[in-house]
Amino acid sequence: MPEIIIYLSKGESELFVEQSLQQLTPVTTDTVIAAVTIDVNRTYQEMDGFGASFTDSAAYLINQVLDSEQKAELMSKLFDPQAGIGLSVVRNPMGASDYARDIYSYDDLPEQETDTELTRFTIAHDEVDIIPLLQQALKLNPELKLMASPWSAPGWMKTSGSMIAGELKKEYFQVYADYFVRYIQAFAKSGLPTYAVTPQNEPLFEPHHYPSMLMLAEAQSDFIKNYLKPNFIKHNIDTKILCYDHNWDRPDYPLTVLEHAEEEVDGIAWHWYGGDASAQSVVKQAFADKEVHFTEGSGGEWIPPFEQAFSNVIRTGIEILRNHSKSFVLWNMALDEHNGPTVPGFGKSTCRGIVQINQQTKELTYTLDYYALAHFSKFIRPGALRVDSTSSNEFIRSVAFRNTDHTIALVLFNDGEEAENIAVNLQEAELVTFRIESKSAVSIMITV
Structure with a gap:
């Protein structure tokens, strides 16, 4: 299992706060999930x-x-x-x-x-x-x-x-x-x-x-x-x-x-x-x-x-x-x-x-x-290289990078008016699922 570090901003009282996987709101299996998929094989600019x-x-x-x-x-x-x-x-x-x-x-x-x-x-x-x-x-x-x-x-x-x-x-x-x-x-x-x-x-x-x-x-x-x-x-x-x-x-x-x-x-x-x-x-x-x-x-x-x-x-x-x-x-x-x-x-x-x-x-x-x-x-x-990230939900904005130490950094933002359920996938493998509130930002560091 990859090591995952997560920081969340959810309103003015909760800014860039580290979250454990257990602290994130879990997603039940019967809910609609927006898939955010990272493809490290498609690369763009160096940061x-x-x-x-x-x-x-x-x-x-x-x-x-x-x-x-x-x-x-x-x-x-x-x-x-x-x-x-x-x-x-x-x-x-x-x-x-x-x-x-x-x-x-x-x-x-x-x-x-x-x-x-x-x-x-x-x-x-x-x-x-x-x-x-x-x-x-x-x-x-x-x-x-x-x-x-x-x-x-x-x-x-x-x-x-x-x-x-x-x-x-x-x-x-x-x-x-x-x-x-x-x-x-x-x-x-x-x-x-x-x-x-x-x-x-x-x-x-x-x-x-x-x-x-x-x-x-x-x-x-x-x-x-x-x-x-x-x-x-x-x-x-x-x-x-x-x-x-x-x-x-x-x-x-x-x-x-x-x-x-x-x-x-x-x-x-x-x-x-x-x-x-x-x-x-x-x-x-x-x-x-x-x-x-x-x-x-x-x-x-x-x-x-x-x-x-x-x-x-x-x-x-x-x-x-x-x-x-x-x-x-x-x-x-x-x-x-x-x-x-x-x-x-x-x-x-x-x-x-x-x-x-x-x-x-x-x-x-x-x-x-x-x-x-x-x-x-x-x-x-x-030195990080931007890699491809796509979302199945138009309101979930994302950008992803692969650092020189091969860790993956992903920034997500829920630009919609409703909370959304998210599944983060690396290539075809699902890494983590959670619920993201409206107008909240999440940064995820993935060590694979």
């Missing part, structure tokens, strides 16, 4: 992992607001594969994002000045909170992969003269490619290799209340093909280049980039704020050798907690993975009791962090996003 972002705000809250004991506990629960949920991907903003205490790049200058040699380039800002936390995370989980995405180039490189809005001036394409090299080299000196970069976060969105930069598909193709990739080759940098880094509703953008810079692009990065996850497969079908990554999705007040919000993360996470993604990365690792800090002038924030850190009381709260990520990250480990 890099799950995670969130050490934005300036998140890093400040964790590194400066929490006391040393709280910080150690949190970092362990986030990154330790045994004592915690083993997060294995972190996506860092390159400079300020909307979740930063002020607006900054790595080469800020007075108005009308330029620095084409990047003589004033510095990552000193990140050395205060972000880099120490990344180093600690990497020590807790040596399989951690670091991604990086800018919200804007330094203002002096742009048509707006500011990190707010505008486009990258053509005459600074090479300087901006040098800027990426300097960033990667500087982080490497701190023992932090950069696994992948994107040229621009949300390149089709140009808000005027936080750092942003419009970068149309044709400009991104040109930048990657003629400047960024050649610069990486020149400096012996093997960091992957992912294009797009925006919502599912514009697959035409990455398709355009890949048509012009196919050899220079390693994959596509996606967000969930528009469209649906099937767009990942549309582009994958057109460019089968390109990786798929999901690099940002935030929970927030626009979806009511608890059940609707928790269900959304689990449901969407399963679909992201079933549509070939090698990563599933949420947004802020931590926010405070006001969903901040945010850049000056941002206004009311409605986003939710993986944890909440109250700046007044210092209280640390693990949010629903932490427990939703746990259902995936705890058992689907880096």
